[in-house]
Amino acid sequence: MIRSQIRVWIAATAITLLSTGLEATTVQAQSTNRLAIVGGYLIDGTEGVPIQNSVVLVDGDRIAHVGTEADTDIPSGYRVVDANGLTVMPGLNEAHAHLFIVGHGVYDEYFPRYEGQDRWREIMSISAAQLLRAGVTTARDLGGPLEESLWVRDEINAGRVEGPRMIVSGPFLQKSLPGGGGPNYDSGHQAFFRWTVDGPEDARAKARRLIDSGVDLLKVIQLNQLSPDERMAIADEAHAAGMHMAVHASSLEEIRAAAEMRVGSIEHLGYGNQPRYDDEAVELMVSGGIFWVPTVVHNLLIDIHKELPERLDNQQLRADLPPDLYADVRQSLQWPSRLGYFFDDGEEDRKFKEKVWQLYDAGVRFALGTDSGTPMNFHYESTWMEMDQLVRYGLPPMRVITMATRYPALLYGMYDDLGTLEPGKLADIILVNGNPLRHMSALEQNNVIYVFKGGVQYKGPQGPRM
Amino acid sequence: MKTYLHMVGVAVSALLACALWADDTPAQESLPNRLAIVGGYLIDGNEGPPVQDAVILVEDDRIARVGTVADTEVPDGYRVIDANGYSVLPGLHDCHVHLMIVGHGVYSEYFLRYEDRMREILPISARQLLMAGVTSARDLGGPPDEMLWLKREVEEGRLPGPRLFVSGPFLQKTSSPDQLFFRWLIDGPEDARAKVRQLEEAGVDLIKVTQAHMLTPEERAAIREEADRAGLHIAAHGYTAEELAAAVELGASTIEHVNARPEPFYAEESVRLMAVERVASCFTTVVSKIYNVTQAYPERLDERQLKEDLPPDIYEDVRASLRHPSRLDYFDQKKWINPWHAQKLRQLIDGGVRVLVGTDSGTPMNFHYESTWQEMDLLVQYGMPPMQVIAAATRLPAELYGMGDDLGTIEEGRYADLIVVDGNPLEDMSVLDQRHVLYVIKGGVQYKSPDDNEVAGTR
Numbered sequence: 001m002i003r004s005q006i007r008v009w010i011a012a013t014a015i016t017l018l019s020t021g022l023e024a025t026t027v028q029a030q031s032t033n034r035l036a037i038v039g040g041y042l043i044d045g046t047e048g049v050p051i052q053n054s055v056v057l058v059d060g061d062r063i064a065h066v067g068t069e070a071d072t073d074i075p076s077g078y079r080v081v082d083a084n085g086l087t088v089m090p091g092l093n094e095a096h097a098h099l100f101i102v103g104h105g106v107y108d109e110y111f112p113r114y115e116g117q118d119r120w121r122e123i124m125s126i127s128a129a130q131l132l133r134a135g136v137t138t139a140r141d142l143g144g145p146l147e148e149s150l151w152v153r154d155e156i157n158a159g160r161v162e163g164p165r166m167i168v169s170g171p172f173l174q175k176s177l178p179g180g181g182g183p184n185y186d187s188g189h190q191a192f193f194r195w196t197v198d199g200p201e202d203a204r205a206k207a208r209r210l211i212d213s214g215v216d217l218l219k220v221i222q223l224n225q226l227s228p229d230e231r232m233a234i235a236d237e238a239h240a241a242g243m244h245m246a247v248h249a250s251s252l253e254e255i256r257a258a259a260e261m262r263v264g265s266i267e268h269l270g271y272g273n274q275p276r277y278d279d280e281a282v283e284l285m286v287s288g289g290i291f292w293v294p295t296v297v298h299n300l301l302i303d304i305h306k307e308l309p310e311r312l313d314n315q316q317l318r319a320d321l322p323p324d325l326y327a328d329v330r331q332s333l334q335w336p337s338r339l340g341y342f343f344d345d346g347e348e349d350r351k352f353k354e355k356v357w358q359l360y361d362a363g364v365r366f367a368l369g370t371d372s373g374t375p376m377n378f379h380y381e382s383t384w385m386e387m388d389q390l391v392r393y394g395l396p397p398m399r400v401i402t403m404a405t406r407y408p409a410l411l412y413g414m415y416d417d418l419g420t421l422e423p424g425k426l427a428d429i430i431l432v433n434g435n436p437l438r439h440m441s442a443l444e445q446n447n448v449i450y451v452f453k454g455g456v457q458y459k460g461p462q463g464p465r466m
Numbered sequence: 467m468k469t470y471l472h473m474v475g476v477a478v479s480a481l482l483a484c485a486l487w488a489d490d491t492p493a494q495e496s497l498p499n500r501l502a503i504v505g506g507y508l509i510d511g512n513e514g515p516p517v518q519d520a521v522i523l524v525e526d527d528r529i530a531r532v533g534t535v536a537d538t539e540v541p542d543g544y545r546v547i548d549a550n551g552y553s554v555l556p557g558l559h560d561c562h563v564h565l566m567i568v569g570h571g572v573y574s575e576y577f578l579r580y581e582d583r584m585r586e587i588l589p590i591s592a593r594q595l596l597m598a599g600v601t602s603a604r605d606l607g608g609p610p611d612e613m614l615w616l617k618r619e620v621e622e623g624r625l626p627g628p629r630l631f632v633s634g635p636f637l638q639k640t641s642s643p644d645q646l647f648f649r650w651l652i653d654g655p656e657d658a659r660a661k662v663r664q665l666e667e668a669g670v671d672l673i674k675v676t677q678a679h680m681l682t683p684e685e686r687a688a689i690r691e692e693a694d695r696a697g698l699h700i701a702a703h704g705y706t707a708e709e710l711a712a713a714v715e716l717g718a719s720t721i722e723h724v725n726a727r728p729e730p731f732y733a734e735e736s737v738r739l740m741a742v743e744r745v746a747s748c749f750t751t752v753v754s755k756i757y758n759v760t761q762a763y764p765e766r767l768d769e770r771q772l773k774e775d776l777p778p779d780i781y782e783d784v785r786a787s788l789r790h791p792s793r794l795d796y797f798d799q800k801k802w803i804n805p806w807h808a809q810k811l812r813q814l815i816d817g818g819v820r821v822l823v824g825t826d827s828g829t830p831m832n833f834h835y836e837s838t839w840q841e842m843d844l845l846v847q848y849g850m851p852p853m854q855v856i857a858a859a860t861r862l863p864a865e866l867y868g869m870g871d872d873l874g875t876i877e878e879g880r881y882a883d884l885i886v887v888d889g890n891p892l893e894d895m896s897v898l899d900q901r902h903v904l905y906v907i908k909g910g911v912q913y914k915s916p917d918d919n920e921v922a923g924t925r
Contacts, residue, residue: 039768040765041765
């Protein structure tokens with residue numbers, strides 16, 4: 001019964017696959033991969049009541065069946081993963097990462113140094129592995145050098161680098177590069193991942209160049225500096241290519257521009273001067289179906305650091321990074337309170353909470369993202385910390401899980417493949433110790449026991465779990 | 467205190483225990499058991515600001531020095547544990563455990579079935595506690611011979627477990643017959659006197675009394691006098707004003723449980739009495755809150771550790787007994803009281819009553835390997851400051867026993883009972899969950915390292 005269903009959807013999904021741009025991912029999974037994840041507590045991403053004693057059957061890189069022990073026979077030839085005592089969930093989705101940065105505190109040192117050394121592929125591979133081991137099976141990289149961003153995505157898809165499925169923007173498109181003496185840093189050092197546009201024709205040409213290179217989306221910032229023609233030239237190209245856009249926008253003018261561009265998502269909470277969004281801005285986000293990626297935690301890290309300075313001594317950072325890079329990163333964080341990056345008026349937490357609730361109550365859908373890689377914001381822990389923070393603000397844990405699973409898949413237009421544990425979807429599955437609905441720290445990487453992506457196991461005990 | 471005498475054995479047996487329980491112990495010929503825990507974030511149990519880059523030097527079973535990387539050099543011959551990125555705390559102290567039980571749902575079945583298998587069960591419970599970072603535990607009720615046997619085995623390094631402070635049997639007025647092997651009934655003041663003396667001679671550390679209000683004033687006085695003379699403290703149950711007054715009259719040092727009577731608040735006079743008489747509350751909210759926790763997350767009953775740790779037949783029995791938690795008689799009364807725990811805790815704290823971390827672990831669905839941190843987490847959820855909760859699980863119990871010079875904080879001269887955990891418990895108590903407890907050291911002997919931790923090992 002189940003087997004015949006499997007054949008049907010393999011045929012069906014093979015077609016959708018070809019059109020989603022995920023072909024490369026699926027090739028490596030062997031057709032002999034048959035997996036039964038048995039006995040766990042299933043939170044499938046649809047916000048229904050969790051299922052006890054669940055069974056998830058994986059055939060190749062896809063989920064073949066989701067049921068319970070009572071109603072599902074495990075066909076012979078399946079490797080059984082005993083999930084008893086664990087929660088089974090869709091792999092997490094990090095909607096705002098920067099793989100080419102790893103928490104270094106001073107951009108004006110970091111970018112020239114490692115651009116000069118041509119180290120981006122090495123560094124991005126490390127970040128990718130950190131994310132995956134933390135249970136992040138899909139990540140959207142919103143800003144990095146073009147060639148390297150595409151390289152890391154494709155290497156991961158080819159199975160040569162360990163990491164999440166990557167959705168990459170490559171460079172930002174923006175109007176200008178603020179020079180030294182700007183608020184935090186000299187953007188001149190960042191030209192290699194920030195392309196400036198000059199006039200609508202240039203904007204169109206650069207957008208097209210990115211699209212032709214194979215990026216998955218366009219990242220656009222400085223909407224208030226770009227002329228309407230420039231903005232719309234970029235937007236037209238994105239829509240013609242069937243691609244979504246991620247933008248920075250916090251003022252009413254910027255959000256109006258974003259709505260006009262029909263962007264997919266607005267990133268960040270804005271820069272904190274005004275505690276609430278303009279009502280019209282909220283209305284535009286709701287009616288435009290624009291997702292919001294609040295990235296709360298990276299702004300709060302200075303406070304989190306004050307509570308636990310020890311987090312900078314995390315042994316994983318040292319273990320993962322090459323010694324010279326580790327020494328440099330660690331040294332750059334010697335005096336976090338002096339870092340220009342952080343704006344600390346002691347009011348952020350209150351203002352962020354207010355904005356989060358304003359948009360949440362209005363019905364704006366959030367996608368969970370963290371800006372991971374920014375100063376002190378490490379890939380191996382940012383995602384669960386952001387989820388935890390939203391729960392601390394009072395959002396329902398089940399909805400926060402949705403923000404990290406189902407909503408991003410919708411945002412990317414990949415809901416047929418990702419975001420929930422349902423038959424036909426890619427087998428991106430994590431097994432965690434504990435109940436994330438009670439403690440989000442069940443998603444902290446120590447508690448992430450198994451990670452599967454496309455049916456392939458990347459973390460966890462091999463062989464049967466006795 | 468007589469426990470001191472037992473403790474002497476710990477130092478002697480340290481080497482033996484090293485060989486038995488720790489894989490990566492140092493070459494012992496040069497400097498036996500010299501240990502340096504370097505670079506961690508030290509929460510020492512005194513409720514002061516934590517210390518960064520701490521250095522703790524351990525010689526044999528005691529702490530020789532506490533400093534920082536800046537002011538303390540690690541002498542040659544010390545094995546170094548790199549605690550960078552981790553918090554270092556005193557080993558946890560659970561003030562209310564029952565090692566004879568392991569979470570089974572139906573006592574009337576359990577005790578009849580397993581009375582003869584206590585020496586098989588007790589070591590399992592003791593090991594579960596220790597691996598969860600609990601380096602001291604007060605066992606408030608069990609069969610005396612077996613409890614004292616276990617205490618001795620642990621002290622002499624033959625079994626891994628926390629330092630144990632045991633009461634042996636409950637003293638009380640009535641009991642169902644199947645539980646008489648750990649409940650001694652009191653019949654008159656002379657009988658009370660004789661039974662306390664018998665326990666004293668057997669070697670218990672304290673006296674446990676329930677139903678204090680049902681004892682006669684003479685019986686209470688007899689227990690109090692004998693316990694005083696023997697230098698044993700008393701732990702007693704008490705909920706209503708009447709029960710609490712009787713427990714205080716009995717001379718109890720701690721009042722156990724918040725869970726048993728359907729009263730939304732403590733009587734004001736009870737709180738005042740406890741504060742004035744310096745009687746601490748061993749709150750044990752988790753005993754019954756575990757019902758809600760399980761309703762929300764039934765998967766916890768399938769925790770594989772339970773299966774791994776217990777003999778197959780006992781595991782099957784325990785698991786079967788928990789098939790329908792909502793039908794368990796044990797929670798019938800208790801679960802309706804759960805919503806009141808927070809306000810009762812606030813009453814105690816506002817009233818100046820010390821609150822201790824105890825869990826009643828072993829009771830239905832209340833497993834030794836996770837009850838202590840869950841209790842701590844709940845106390846924080848109810849509004850108790852995390853730093854105070856940590857003190858309630860470290861320094862305060864040691865002071866209660868009059869052992870403040872030996873246990874409870876990380877200071878020079880204290881026993882080297884400490885844990886290294888991945889995360890900041892002041893921010894999130896769930897980092898005291900056993901998977902984040904990376905190192906467990908008791909009396910200078912390392913019982914757990916990240917290599918023993920399946921999860922950390924997969925990093």
